[in-house]
Amino acid sequence: MNPDPKPILVIGGGIAGMTAAVEAAEVGYPVVLVEKEAFLGGRVIRSHKYFPKMCPPACGFEINVRRIRRNPRITVHTLATVEEITGKAGDFRARIRKKPRYVTGNVSLDDSVTEQLTSERPNDFNMDLDTTKALYYPHGAAYPPLHVLDREALSEADAATLTEVCPPGAIDLDMGEEEFAMDVGAVIVATGWRPYDAANLDNLGYGRCPNVVTNLMMERFAAPGGPTGGKILRPSDGTSPTNVAFVQCAGSRDENHLPYCSAVCCMASLKQARYIRESNEDAKITIFYIDIRTLGRLEKFYFDLLDDEKVTFVKGKVAEINEDPDSQELILEVEDTIAGEKPSPRFDMVVLATGIVPNTADSPIPINLEYDEYGFLDGATDVEGVYAAGCAKSPCDVSRATKESTAAALKAIQCVRRG
Numbered sequence: 541m542n543p544d545p546k547p548i549l550v551i552g553g554g555i556a557g558m559t560a561a562v563e564a565a566e567v568g569y570p571v572v573l574v575e576k577e578a579f580l581g582g583r584v585i586r587s588h589k590y591f592p593k594m595c596p597p598a599c600g601f602e603i604n605v606r607r608i609r610r611n612p613r614i615t616v617h618t619l620a621t622v623e624e625i626t627g628k629a630g631d632f633r634a635r636i637r638k639k640p641r642y643v644t645g646n647v648s649l650d651d652s653v654t655e656q657l658t659s660e661r662p663n664d665f666n667m668d669l670d671t672t673k674a675l676y677y678p679h680g681a682a683y684p685p686l687h688v689l690d691r692e693a694l695s696e697a698d699a700a701t702l703t704e705v706c707p708p709g710a711i712d713l714d715m716g717e718e719e720f721a722m723d724v725g726a727v728i729v730a731t732g733w734r735p736y737d738a739a740n741l742d743n744l745g746y747g748r749c750p751n752v753v754t755n756l757m758m759e760r761f762a763a764p765g766g767p768t769g770g771k772i773l774r775p776s777d778g779t780s781p782t783n784v785a786f787v788q789c790a791g792s793r794d795e796n797h798l799p800y801c802s803a804v805c806c807m808a809s810l811k812q813a814r815y816i817r818e819s820n821e822d823a824k825i826t827i828f829y830i831d832i833r834t835l836g837r838l839e840k841f842y843f844d845l846l847d848d849e850k851v852t853f854v855k856g857k858v859a860e861i862n863e864d865p866d867s868q869e870l871i872l873e874v875e876d877t878i879a880g881e882k883p884s885p886r887f888d889m890v891v892l893a894t895g896i897v898p899n900t901a902d903s904p905i906p907i908n909l910e911y912d913e914y915g916f917l918d919g920a921t922d923v924e925g926v927y928a929a930g931c932a933k934s935p936c937d938v939s940r941a942t943k944e945s946t947a948a949a950l951k952a953i954q955c956v957r958r959g
């Protein structure tokens with residue numbers, strides 16, 4: 541056993557990476573957590589509530605943040621990526637690059653500073669559905685609890701305002717990129733996922749019809765910190781939709797898009813149907829599906845919704861969506877395979893249940909790893925000392941992501957102990 545194990549490098553600070561980091565650190569091992577965004581939490585912190593318990597994601601997140609804050613063995617680097625990994629199990633060297641935040645963190649800032657700026661940027665936390673000021677606080681539960689400055693979005697005039705109004709030492713407009721290398725004993729890849737690009741689903745009206753939205757947009761519409769302050773509204777006219785369709789497998793299980801099942805979209809739509817029913821008791825929901833996949837105890841979530849007479853399930857794949865130009869209602873082309881009918885139902889709003897694409901599909905980890913044909917690190921990686929967890933491995937929900945991360949932490953501990 542190695543008496544002086546090297547740190548474990550965790551790439552990705554979503555639920556999988558945070559879990560792996562705290563589990564390994566709480567056993568006594570040093571961990572370096574590298575996250576490319578300005579904050580931890582990944583996709584889960586962007587959701588309104590999470591199934592099956594329907595609690596706000598900030599609850600579980602805050603517990604993990606507390607575990608990170610009080611554990612001196614965890615070093616967090618945000619706005620950071622791993623540029624290169626060389627070496628072998630027990631003895632890797634990683635080169636890390638950090639983008640400037642331009643906010644030093646030495647002096648606290650508040651909204652009185654941001655309010656004086658006029659430059660704005662698209663709010664990627666809200667799926668670009670609204671904007672923030674160029675100096676912004678990423679979201680209410682952000683960790684680290686720091687503002688970020690989008691230097692490219694900042695006008696010259698606002699740069700001068702910042703210099704004038706910020707407390708001395710709070711902002712460094714000349715902050716540069718940082719690069720450093722470190723020795724690590726094992727690597728956990730927890731780089732997660734991005735949504736399948738709905739722009740490829742032209743037949744389903746995305747981009748053509750404003751009232752066709754994606755499931756990730758719905759998470760932000762429903763969230764109090766979202767672009768509509770938590771009100772679910774029809775994008776075309778801001779009215780509360782009373783007749784909403786969910787289109788399952790929008791791109792998933794489809795040879796032309798993602799041939800695999802994304803594992804969580806059925807549960808996500810059932811959850812979002814509840815958001816709509818809770819926000820408008822008169823709203824009717826229709827869910828068009830190929831199969832409803834709610835495994836194990838999650839089936840209760842589905843059965844509970846079956847009892848709601850305002851929610852209808854139709855087995856049939858939606859082929860096309862068009863808009864009535866007068867009412868901006870959406871007309872679906874679909875075959876109801878159980879009734880044997882081909883109706884053309886109309887809806888106020890349609891939610892596309894788009895699936896999960898691994899971030900590694902187009903940004904591979906900079907060490908030679910073998911991916912499956914879709915870019916997931918499914919199964920054990922072929923490089924000893926490198927372990928995958930969460931959606932980097934395969935599409936999964938939070939419960940599975942946390943179990944896999946704990947398993948990956950154990951494998952990494954074994955690796956660094958062997959040295």
Ligand SMILES: Cc1cc2nc3c(=O)[nH]c(=O)nc-3n(C[C@H](O)[C@H](O)[C@H](O)COP(=O)(O)OP(=O)(O)OC[C@H]3O[C@@H](n4cnc5c(N)ncnc54)[C@H](O)[C@@H]3O)c2cc1C
Nearest residue numbers: 552554555556576582583590591732733930931936937938
């Ligand atoms: C519409 C929808 C709703 C959902 N709702 C639920 C729900 O209610 N309950 C539930 O259990 N599951 C839900 N899920 C699934 C849930 O989002 C995933 O289980 C979860 O995000 C997996 O966490 P992760 O850490 O693996 O990935 P992510 O959440 O994607 O986190 C990965 C992190 O890695 C970072 N990263 C990526 N690349 C790099 C890199 N190269 N270097 C450094 N950092 C990097 C990312 O910025 C991100 O912070 C939902 C999924 C969808 C599509």
